[in-house]
Amino acid sequence: MSEVSALAEADISFLKPYLPPAIGLREPQHDRKDDSQSAEQPPPPTHQDESQSAQDRPFVTLTYASSLDGMISLSPGLRTTLSGPGTKSMTHYLRLHHDAILIGVGTAIPDDPSLNCRYPGASLETQPRPVIVDPQKRFHVRGSKVAQLAAQGEGKVPWLLHVGNGGGDAGTDEAACERIYIDVGRDTSAPSVIAWPLILKALKQNGIDSVMIEGGATIISTLLCMPDLVDSVIVTVAPTWLGQGGVSIAPAATVVGEERINSATLEQTAWRQFGADAVLCGRSQVAV
Numbered sequence: 001m002s003e004v005s006a007l008a009e010a011d012i013s014f015l016k017p018y019l020p021p022a023i024g025l026r027e028p029q030h031d032r033k034d035d036s037q038s039a040e041q042p043p044p045p046t047h048q049d050e051s052q053s054a055q056d057r058p059f060v061t062l063t064y065a066s067s068l069d070g071m072i073s074l075s076p077g078l079r080t081t082l083s084g085p086g087t088k089s090m091t092h093y094l095r096l097h098h099d100a101i102l103i104g105v106g107t108a109i110p111d112d113p114s115l116n117c118r119y120p121g122a123s124l125e126t127q128p129r130p131v132i133v134d135p136q137k138r139f140h141v142r143g144s145k146v147a148q149l150a151a152q153g154e155g156k157v158p159w160l161l162h163v164g165n166g167g168g169d170a171g172t173d174e175a176a177c178e179r180i181y182i183d184v185g186r187d188t189s190a191p192s193v194i195a196w197p198l199i200l201k202a203l204k205q206n207g208i209d210s211v212m213i214e215g216g217a218t219i220i221s222t223l224l225c226m227p228d229l230v231d232s233v234i235v236t237v238a239p240t241w242l243g244q245g246g247v248s249i250a251p252a253a254t255v256v257g258e259e260r261i262n263s264a265t266l267e268q269t270a271w272r273q274f275g276a277d278a279v280l281c282g283r284s285q286v287a288v
């Protein structure tokens, strides 16, 4: 039996205002659960404004699972399960509604994730594109789970984002992935860092209209400080503490003048319980 089950109508209604605008097009209608629970709906947050479609980037959802002490894994590189069955199903529902799932190579190497959508009714056509930010080609895609699933027709072929112009070696992994090279220019003090607007622009140019960014800590913490690049934030909070030494989500400190201020804040928030976990949805508050 699949570990992922269809969400109840009330859960779907809760998530809907935070999903990319194409919501509805991929909904498998046949296997939603009935829901007798009369969920109190939060006021629907306003959708991203119309000008979004003219933007140079996809709709961006940040999503991850956290412990009560703000940790996402027990120690660096240790795959840690935080989501329970309900929030796991929710994550797969979110995957169903995005064109791509993006993670960093710091997650891809230790987690060897599947990065496909196992929601009931998902087809190859509706699978999200797995995208791994791997500036210096550290990820060995051949033999990885994501490549195996693509070969079996249970997921799409992953895209690897690298720094450079694509010249040079054609490796042995070529059939298992597609590589997208992003030129960061020579005049940079951090030649392996790709500016996020460039990453998102590259995705958009390759036909991605919505991307679900799942981690890890470096990527989520960085993007929380770039609210104008983020449309929705969906956080699973598991009722557990991972303890010191874990990997935490911690955006860089923000100092204005000599004063410390909050680094990132959500607005238009809504909470709902999925099994033992709580789910927080919100929109990044852009400073005015």
Ligand SMILES: NC(=O)C1=CN([C@@H]2O[C@H](COP(=O)(O)OP(=O)(O)OC[C@H]3O[C@@H](n4cnc5c(N)ncnc54)[C@H](O)[C@@H]3O)[C@@H](O)[C@H]2O)C=CC1
Pocket (backbone or CB within 6 Å): 063, 064, 065, 066, 071, 072, 073, 075, 076, 077, 078, 079, 080, 082, 103, 104, 105, 106, 107, 108, 110, 111, 133, 134, 135, 192, 193, 194, 195, 196, 214, 215, 216, 217, 218, 219, 220, 247
């Ligand atoms: N609980 C959860 O929801 C999740 C937990 N995790 C955990 O997070 C941990 C991994 O976190 P991190 O080590 O921070 O890895 P990460 O997945 O954030 O990857 C960081 C790496 O990605 C590349 N990268 C990121 N931004 C880049 C940019 N702008 N330009 C170029 N390259 C860039 C760099 O090589 C960087 O070292 C793992 O333990 C994993 O299990 C990961 C995802 C979700």
Ligand SMILES: Nc1nc(O)c(N)c(N[C@@H]2O[C@H](COP(=O)(O)O)[C@@H](O)[C@H]2O)n1
Pocket (backbone or CB within 6 Å): 064, 065, 079, 080, 081, 082, 083, 091, 103, 107, 108, 111, 112, 113, 114, 115, 116, 214, 215, 236
């Ligand atoms: N939502 C969520 N809850 C957890 O407890 C997690 N550990 C993660 N991790 C992320 O999901 C990826 C694994 O995906 P597959 O199940 O292998 O498809 C992992 O790489 C993290 O990005 N997420």
